[in-house]
Amino acid sequence: MLLLVLGAVAVIVAVRAIADRTGLPAAALLTLVGIAYALLPGPNVALDPHLVLTLVLPPLLYSAALDSSLTAIRRNMRTVVSLSVLLVLVTALVIGAGFALFVTGATLAAGIALGAAVAPPDPVAALSVGRKVGLPPRLITLIQGEGLLNDATALTILTVAVTAAQGEGFSTPAAVGEFTIAAVGGVAAGLVVAYGVRPLRRLRKDPLTNNAISLATPFIAYLLGEAVHVSGVLAVVVAGLVIGHNAPYWTSGASRLQTDAVWRLVDFLLEGIVFLLIGQQLPEVIRGLGQYETSTVLTAAAITVGCVLFIRPLWLLLTEALPASMHSHLGGDTDDGSRFSGRLSGREIVVLSWAGTRGVISLAAIFTLPLVTETGAPFPDRDLLLFCAFLAVLVTLVGQGLTFAPLVRALGCVADQADGARLRNEARIAAVEAGLARLDTLQSEEHDAVDDRAIEAMRGQLTTRLDRYRKRLDLLNSAEGGEIPLSPGYEAALRLRRAVIAAEREELLRWRDGARLPDEGLRILERELDHEEGLLPKR
Structure with missing residues (x-):
């Protein structure tokens, strides 16, 4: 197992280097590497959905929430809710209806369970590419906000659908009530955790203590939500948004620098491992397809992928055609000071549609489907649902992920x-x-x-x-x-400052190598130069 972990880290580092050189999204490349590894002889790693939902999802969501803008999300709340709640619900229902009507032997509840799993986009790949190519801040906010909130919607719908698929029946009022309780309770649990860390603000001025509290917070929020039977995912997101918004009042500069560095490392490793795991599930998802007719598999796959690809742009077009009073804004300023109108432009709709890449949440959700129902019967069409979910993830993550940057550049949809x-x-x-x-x-x-x-x-x-x-x-x-x-004088001044810092570092190393300066003193002085260099603009 240790060799697998070390090998995974080596692959993540190598793929990240390739992605930086080529401009291709690391998420798509890692998924392809995972598929290639799955086809080789040797040990493979199975995806444990409960492990992903408990140990992997909370820190990733919390880190994304810390990096988001609560003010910007609030400003675009109607659009964010439209994408993260209503669009997820519509996608789940349409896929469920498609399965019930056109897939032989499929039930509506099983189809809705699949729809709930594949409905929420995973914004990691789109955001990583979008930031590199310079997407406008408003689109970044919408992608971030949708990705933060849609998982809670999807997992709640999934729970209701699985209950119905196991023969316990479906009640619309009960489902709406369950969703409302999960959402409101999740928000409340997140607020409790967010404001519960306030009394610790004196401790948070110590960087190491602050790191420990920060790393523990998403798990506390998730476990609290699950313990009171509400949305633990939403609790994590709300806690992260509120803490990230108020952190400048609570933490010292040294704590923020160290905590940001720690979370960047956590994101780098967890996201890399997650996308490698996605590719490695290929043998598992195709193992049980032999029991289905080829026509059934093709029909189910076409419905799933077709709905995933086409419902999103149709929804965006329909919602943008609504009266202006139903949009988030008639106009205003973004976080970078640029202006925007209330409606999305045609180019923005295309870009936002193509940003709907699916990821590990879809696979983790579909893998939570039980092997057998509570009556002892096999869960209906579980193997077919696994394959359709994997195919939707693969098509969007690789297909849309690899073409997202060229599309944005071709449309010229970049920030000022x-x-x-x-x-x-x-x-x-x-x-x-x-x-x-x-x-x-x-x-x-x-x-x-x-x-x-x-x-x-x-x-x-x-x-x-x-x-x-x-x-x-x-x-x-x-x-x-x-x-x-570009200002020649400004650029020359930056080169001069970097050259001076480099000369100072070289002199300090000569002192250390000549036994005139101890290593402890070298590290202190290097840290001073590192902070000075960190203030300079990026090359």
Whole structure:
């Protein structure tokens, strides 16, 4: 097992390097590698759905929620709810009806169970590509918000459908009541956990303690939700959104830096392992297909994949045709300062439709179907449902994932980078001006306690930064076509600062190698240079 884990990590690292060089999504490449490995002789790893839902899903959802914008999601709440609740429900019902009408021997409940499993998109692949190609912030928000909330909807529908498929009957009022209780209770459980960590804010100023609390939080939220029989997934998401929104008030800068680094590593490893696992389930999902007629398999596969691919764009077109009063906004500002109208454009609808890649949640959900019902009979068409879910994941994750970036570039649906940079520079100017004002206040209040030379030195540093930001803002105001303009002087200054930092590092290493500086001192000084370098813009 240890060799498998080490091999998986090596593959994840290698595929990530290939993805960075080629621009292809790592999720799709890892899935293909998993399929290739599954076809080789040797040990394979089976997907344990309960393990995925309990140990893998909570940290991934929590990390995504921390990285999301509660304000932006709230601003687009109607569209997010439309995609994450109503679209999931419609997809599940249409696939269920298709199975009941056209698949020999299939039941409506079993079809809805499959529909619930494949309805929620997994935004990991789309977001990773979307950020690289520069999707507009509004589309990023919609993809994030949908991905955070749709899993709870799908898993609740799945539970109701499985109950009906086992012969216990289906009651629409009971189903609606169960869904409402799960959703409201999940939100409440998430809020309890989010505000429950507030009394620990003094401890959270210590980076290591903050990391421990942060890593434990998604599991606490999930277990609390499951313990009171509400949506644990929704509890995790709500806790992550609220904590991420309020974290700047609760945590120190050192804690945020370390916690962000830890969560990036967790995401990197868990997402990589998850997509490798998806590919390795191929032998499992095709093993039981021999009992079905070829026509039945083809019909079921066509219904599943067809609904997954076409219901989403149709839904977006229909909802965008609704009266303006039913949209989230008639207009406003995005988080990067750019303007948007209330309706999605045709290009945005195409991009948002193609962002509906399915992932491990669909497979984990469908693998939770019991082998036998409570009456002792086999669960209806379980093997066929497993295959259809896997095929939907494969088609969307590989097909849409590999073509998403070229599609976005061809449509030219990218953010106005100059607007985002302009807003950030305006915020930097405001922050420095606030610092200068505070410095003046402190100088007048603590004139005897503070050395004037220290104040003037700090004022000089802030003034230099303020001048630099203002010059950069003037350059951005003259930008055309949404591209960030290049300034030869600015670029030269960045190269100069990086060269100076590199020279300082080399000198510190010479001191360490010459036994003039202990390793502990080297690490302290290196960390200072690392923070200084981290403040520089990316190349």
